[in-house]
Amino acid sequence: MxxxxxxxxxxxxxxxxxxxxxxxxxxxxxxxxxxxxxxxxxxxxxxxxxxxxxxxxxxxxxxxxxxxxxxxxxxxxxxxxxxxxxxxxxxxxxxxxxxxxxxxxxxxxxxxxxxxxxxxxxxxxxxxxxxxxxxxxxxxxxxxxxxxxxxxxxxxxxxxxxxxxxxxxxxxxxxxxxxxxxxxxxxxxxxxxxxxxxxxxxxxxxxxxxxxxxxxxxxxxxxxxxxxxxxxxxxxxxxxxxxxxxxxSISRLIELLLATVIGGAGTFLGPFLGVLVLILIDEVGARMGDLEPIVYGVAVIVLMSVGRHGVANLLARAWQQWSPVRPTVSSATSATVSKLDEEVLTPEGLDSSRPLLVVEDVTVQFGGVRAVSGVTLALQAGEVVGMVGPNGAGKTSLFNSITGEVTPTSGDVLFAGRSILNDAPHQRRKRGIGRTFQLPSLVPDLTLVENVMLGGEIRARAGLLRQSLFSRVARADDRSRRAEALALLDELGLGDRARGRASDQPYGVQRLTEIARSLMLSPALLMLDEPGAGLTEDERGHLAGVIEHLRRRHLTVIVIDHNVSFVASISDRMVVMDSGELIADGAPKDVLQVERVVGAYLGSEAAAHG
Structure with a gap:
């Protein structure tokens, strides 16, 4: 060499x-x-x-x-x-x-x-x-x-x-x-x-x-x-x-803020560069005599306006222009789903003789508004359940009461036979309840694989201290989670995008990445809140293939979506909500024939489907 x-x-x-x-x-x-x-x-x-x-x-x-x-x-x-x-x-x-x-x-x-x-x-x-x-x-x-x-x-x-x-x-x-x-x-x-x-x-x-x-x-x-x-x-x-x-004093605090922001907040080199820049400004200003305050003020204004993201990021962009090795991101908008059929995984430790999830007479009220009113629902292990209803029907509020973002006013939620009402959201994830949100909740500055790796943190052997030191155990954890995250992204057809920044990805890719992150939790129940919103027909077809794959994993899935045809095509059961109440529950073909559902809530699309 x-x-x-x-x-x-x-x-x-x-x-x-x-x-x-x-x-x-x-x-x-x-x-x-x-x-x-x-x-x-x-x-x-x-x-x-x-x-x-x-x-x-x-x-x-x-x-x-x-x-x-x-x-x-x-x-x-x-x-x-x-x-x-x-x-x-x-x-x-x-x-x-x-x-x-x-x-x-x-x-x-x-x-x-x-x-x-x-x-x-x-x-x-x-x-x-x-x-x-x-x-x-x-x-x-x-x-x-x-x-x-x-x-x-x-x-x-x-x-x-x-x-x-x-x-x-x-x-x-x-x-x-x-x-x-x-x-x-x-x-x-x-x-x-x-x-x-x-x-x-x-x-x-x-x-x-x-x-x-x-x-x-x-x-x-x-x-x-x-x-x-x-x-x-x-x-x-x-x-x-x-x-x-x-x-x-407070003036020292101001200098500290300036050094951090000018150097590049949240970057490794930022503190080095910020301190160096302020020292240089001080030295130049000192040689200007009475003009020192003006020099200092003008320099700070220029640096804050020209380099709003800090000197470190200006240097990083310059390096990317010079560097012969540049990360690439595939331009494909969707991927095939052929790989999804290759393997069937079954969550362990589940008692299939009783419902996995039971919602018992749950009511959610915000002040004088009752978002969910006395809903009772049970999900069996391995079911794919679709939930539909007009805007404001209470679907997301019911979701949030199950996943812990909202505390029910009354009622109970049981998962795997025990009440989880007193569990915080992160504790419910550890028990096996994964979820996505109406808007993708990815970390924009991380790559897709790093976003998915977050879902594996609950299984890390290294605690925060050993992670801070990036010890041998922490590095081994990191390699293991990265390999698992890459495999999941590949499984969902996103392997070619794994190393691209989340903020640079199409909306449909971000949706699927959220699902991959939830799968890193090894959940028994996966709750998808409007996963098809904003997707093209091709992307929605890819999503349907992903959900079919989850069914073959014997994973329990509940999906909220406004596209009735899409929900009917992927679901074993459909439930319909309106004004906080559950008004229909059954096989899709039966629910779509209910007069109240067809006439008042699903309209011509459901009638045509029926």
Whole structure:
């Protein structure tokens, strides 16, 4: 292998490029900066800013949680590490983990009661926490030194060597921390945890549809972000050897937001680039004297308007233009269904002697509106049941009462012989109830195969910690789920599109991808809410072939759709709803002959079918 071919293969393998390029860049930075005291100071300050920005990028960029508390955790980490050293004699190499622990505990206390709030309310709560923390820093004389802060902090040392802030040795230590945080961030971005963070940001409903507890994901990333912010605070305190409340002010929070957004929120390189850009702007502005505020403001406006998606994404688009290897997506609008007949799979552990699903006298009421009124329905294992009715008939509300998105006002829902009323939506997915929604709930920034892989998260052996570290078990899980997801997409005729972004796919492909994701759950019951809406005739024919395949799997399927002919052609039974009531239930040919159904609800189409 020639040197050039090795370089090309390395550049085209993102994991190898990161593991080679990032350490090399950090070593080059150290070699460049360590010979000049000012450059050493600037590089060290930039390294600390990167750690803080990376912590905020995790919670805001990847997970989409607009938390303004990062600056508070930054200060908490700084004061906690210094207090532990001054009051308890803790060595610095323990005070840093202690700072991370204290900051993460505060993060957990803050997010636990607020994780269910919407974004704007989380922003308000976390901003209030940050303002309160800044005030505490300024008033708590015994711990923080009050408004005057803490002076003459002992520099960290190991043996006889002292890591004095501003010296090359402390820069090297800070760059080591940057490497560790960068490696962690990269592993998260490649892992199942990273995919769940992106789903949390873009399409939270996709997590519930995949059996994932979104509150658990939100809690985990918030605590992890708090810990990394605390680490940045400890680095800052031992760099400056003086800390005061001004270092953790709202202006520092604004700088943090700018670095994240300008660099590219939710990207691996974003924090590196954002910090670098702000340092360059500061340096250029400082040389402009009185014009510094104008230079700073104009630069920020230009970057935010020209590169609205951040410098990282501008570079990514430039790389795609240059790169000789480009992902391709098939232009076909539909695929054959011949493969679907090759294998018959049967869900295990089902008692075929009793109904799989029983809806007992379920009523769903929203204020004064009764969406579902006393509906009783039973589904046997292996049945395909079609549900029709006019708009507002209560079909989706009944669906939602079964899958947990809505709590019935009265009645009960039993699955496999037990009540599931007290189960959250993600728990019902784990019990074997898969579903799709009226509008596709795919994560647009993920590929089709990555979207389908979300459905396999409930069977992952690696927990969130091992996923964050992308450990050997997590990598094995990832390979297994990817292979299974690719097989399912191929099974449904979408194998040629597996590596295309979800947002780039036709509507019918997105519909089928949702079904594939639900099949990753290994469900006993699959509920499809208007899967044929917006499809062409060819796509609807392909969908009918998919549903026929699910029947041969002996999977229980219930389908809502407004196309009566389509529903009749795929169903063993049809049920009709109107005004929240179930008005017909039976074989399609019999239901379509019911006078009330034909005349009032299905009209001429059903009459013609009959």
């Amino acid at each position: 020639t040197e050039m071919s090795f370089l090309s293969k390395t550049l085209l393998r993102p994991d190898l490029a990161v593991h080679v390029a990032i350490p090399a860049a950090l070593l080059a930075l150290y070699a460049f900066a360590s010979g000049d005291s000012y450059m050493t100071y600037l590089a060290t300050a930039g390294a600390i800013s990167y750690v803080l920005t990376a912590s905020f990028n995790l919670v805001f960029g990847y997970a989409g949680i607009f938390s303004l508390a990062s600056i508070a955790f930054y200060g908490i980490g700084a004061y906690a590490s210094v207090y532990a050293e001054n009051q308890w004699g803790m060595p610095f190499w323990l005070s840093f983990p202690f700072a991370m622990l204290v900051a993460s505990v505060f993060a957990a206390i803050l997010i636990f009661p607020t994780s269910h709030l919407r974004d704007i309310f989380i922003a308000i709560v976390t901003l209030g926490f940050a303002v309160t923390a800044i005030e505490v820093f300024a008033q708590w004389d015994e711990v923080t030194g009050g408004a005057g802060g803490i002076y003459l902090i002992d520099p960290p040392s190991i043996g006889s060597h002292t890591f004095l802030g501003g010296d090359p040795s402390y820069l090297l230590f800070s760059l080591f921390v940057v490497w560790a945080v960068g490696e962690l961030t990269w592993r998260i971005s490649r892992s199942g945890f990273g995919r769940k963070l992106i789903a949390l940001r873009e399409t939270p409903r996709a997590l519930a549809a995949s059996g994932v507890n979104d509150a658990k994901i939100r809690f985990a990333v918030f605590v992890l972000s708090g810990a990394l912010a605390g680490l940045a605070g400890a680095l800052y305190a031992h760099f400056q050897l003086i800390i005061s409340p001004e270092a953790f």
